[in-house]
Amino acid sequence: MSKTKSLHYDMCCEAAKILHRSGLDGTNPHKYVAVELITYGREDADVWGTNGASTTLVEVKTSRADFLKDREKQHRKDPISGMGNFRWYYALEGIIKETELPENWGLVEADESGKMV
Template structure:
């Protein structure tokens, strides 16, 4: 457990990561430090490009935090973690690119904003007709596409195997909370009515 100052710094960097994903990262929306009882992993920030493709950012403010993260089950077995594409975001100079797990990117947050230190590894397969999000090129007019979304559409970075059910569980958890709070105004509370039961006449009686 870090000090109060460390926790405040972590919270601030989580907000920086959230803002980066929903602007430069072109995600439609992102969850910050949201989890539920059905998944062990609680991502710092998970952004959704669409229902199938997600970007994860894990915020680390100390080397001990980074080393502890590597021992978690969903880091030991990447297919149990969330995010098709994954980044660490840290203060400047905390990590070296060669220390990162395979196919993770590195972002640094400083006074001048977020800097990409290590881009994602390029997939070994060359010459694919449509990369990871290539269907955007077919289904959308590129002239109206967010420039960052176009970069994702042309991205050839290797996608991680992931815990898709865990991501859907997060979406379900958010939808359930919105439903319980009636954020959309669609809950209908039926009025209590008294039903008067009447016995129908017997058609065979004289």
Template structure:
């Protein structure tokens, strides 16, 4: 089973929802140490180094339901991929969504391995089962303009230019 099959199963299960695949958000918190270094800088100190490159965090799926609930979906197909996860990767998505879930093939992860507040959905063919419920963020931040622009660019492309899934 691959990530496309996992997201396809979720899209079928939640057919009344909009599912946007592979979208990025700018991680503004990742820039805070740089801003702090500049604010603490004094003449004679070495200049803080920063090349101006923003830090982007990609999510496999961003789902919107009719009730305005936003769900960040991170697909994991291997344990090794899951073990590379970090709070830094999840943080910007947890801020702007109501819930953050991991979607995996059946049996890949145990509920106790899932970070606090995150959910676990298991995919078995077309079946999607909630193994661990995500804790809801009742007041997520607004979706950043950069994410909305990415949506607009995707909608503006001709169907022949879109990636086939």
């Protein structure tokens, strides 16, 4: 869990607002959205939402090192064991290259203040 006065937490809140309003793809608003969801499973989501028919997981990344570490998690290597029908990274610009995304993951970038670009 991040500190409430951190860039990571601010980006989690920004991603949650976007997910609730319109979805990260702009077409799929979510009725229920949680920030820094703690679960009994293997994965704790930075942002998780549902529209009642599907779920979306958002991983927030503020550093390249955090992204590289995230790629080694078991539920990234075996996506069936992870959360979300739809999965996104919400990262600062330039941290993640599109060619590095796991299969079927989306990427939304933010400026240095954490706002979507």
